[in-house]
Amino acid sequence: MAERAIRTVLTGGGFFEGPRWHDGTWWVSDFYRRTVSRVTADGDETVQFEVPGQPSGLGWLPDGSLVVVSMRTHELLRWDGSSLTPHADLSEHCGGHLNDLVVDDAGHVFVGDFGFDLMGGGTPTAASIKRVDPDGTVSVAADGLRFPNGSVITPDGGTLLVGESFGNRYTAFDLAPDGSLTNRRVWASLGPEVTGRTTEEALAQLVVAPDGCTLDAEGRVWAADAVGGRVVRVAEGGEILDAVAAPEGLGVFACMLGGEDGRTLLMCAAPDFLEHNRAPAREAVLLATEVDVPHAGRP
Template sequence: MKEHQSTVLANGFVFLEGPRWRDGALWVSDMWGHAVLRVTEDGARTTLCTVPQRPSGLGFLPDGTPLVVSMADRRVMRVVDDALVLHADLSALVGGDCNDMLVDETGRAYVGNFGFDVHGGAAPADADLIAIEPNGAARIVTSGLSFPNGMALIDGGRTLVVAESWARRLAAFDRDQDGNLSGHRIFADLDGRSPDGICADAEGGLWVACYDTDEFVRVRAGGVVTDRVAVPGRRAVACALGGADGRTLFCCTFAGDYRDMGGDLRHGAIETVRVDIAAA
């Protein structure tokens, strides 16, 4: 296993989620800072919009319009002229706050959720995964997931992989041309690691942010770990491959306690690592 060392690109955020590389910069949600930001490779940041109900997953429609998950009101919003416009209301389809999102090249989005009211103290429950068509029509495409979190496409988009955070594994599905999912199976058992955000490289490997063990690992199908970035004392939240050659791994980390997330403390950072295999 190859060990890597990260360096801090930018810090002073509250809690970062949903990183996506797009048009020469990293787009990222500051969930508890209630903002979507754009961060360039020199660390300069620009606030693109505010999301009062907490932003999380990010993606883009084919025309470049950004999409952002609005967690607490369980909606996906389009960002139009720095303002939020409703894309899809998922409140009738999900059992808990929405979280991460994957948007494919056609503009079809997949959105996960907690499955139950975590903050309200409800009993744990499995969650559904929601697909949203480019016109905003939404439907359930699979059920029975243990907190579906980060997602990635591999095999030319024919396979969708989703992190099941509370089951400590990555699940895989076959995906047809209409976006339907089938063939639910385990892609990798993570041996006690709790996966959060994930991203895919050009060889079908997945970089996984392992929240509970303060590390980012690259995993192959079957669970073999080939690379590791340890970030001791900092939670590994999410990651994205990008940069000019696609070989910079952007790592979102959090050096605080869970109870700090909703306050004014700024323990979030973006760290970077140069890796061997470029983005898918």
């Protein structure tokens, strides 16, 4: 594993998530400041808008508008650059907080949820991937996933990869132009099957808990490991090809490739992911390092 210099881009966050590189700048959600911000490469932050229901995943529709998850209200909201309006209500299909998303070329939004009350210590329960069509219609695209989290779409638009944070794995689907998912399979096995019946038992069985992630031009996934304090570069099959450890005392919960050449790896870091610790504090940071292979695919 190569040694890489890590620099601090931004401090003072509650809990950063959903990092994206778009139109020459970083975009990022902050759970507990309830903000979506643009952040320049040298760390100047401009808050674009607030999401009272707690923002998470971000993505852009073909018309250029931004969609953002409102976690607690189980909604997708749409930002046109000046106003925030409802795009879809997913409450019927959520067992926990709505979470991360990815948007395909046609404007289908794929979004997962926790499946259970993670912060309250609920019983781990399988969850679904919801598809929101461009007109706002909601359907279940796939179910039975163990905390579906960060997702990527390959450059040809034909494959959706989903990290299962409580499953020690990435799952792949063939993605059709109409947004349907077929041919479900394990893309990368990162540890044994998780059998724990409580949150504590399940967490203890996680080898890699894939969280927010990004795809590179060699078809490898850079994934934040929510239990390992690092980001890992994963190949199909599950081999870990590279890893970047966070500074001592920090975990990493999302990452994204961007920058002008696509080789800057931005990492969302904080001391832990527990709401009762993070909500009152401003200890989250954005970190960055440089890698060899640039970004590819979506987001």
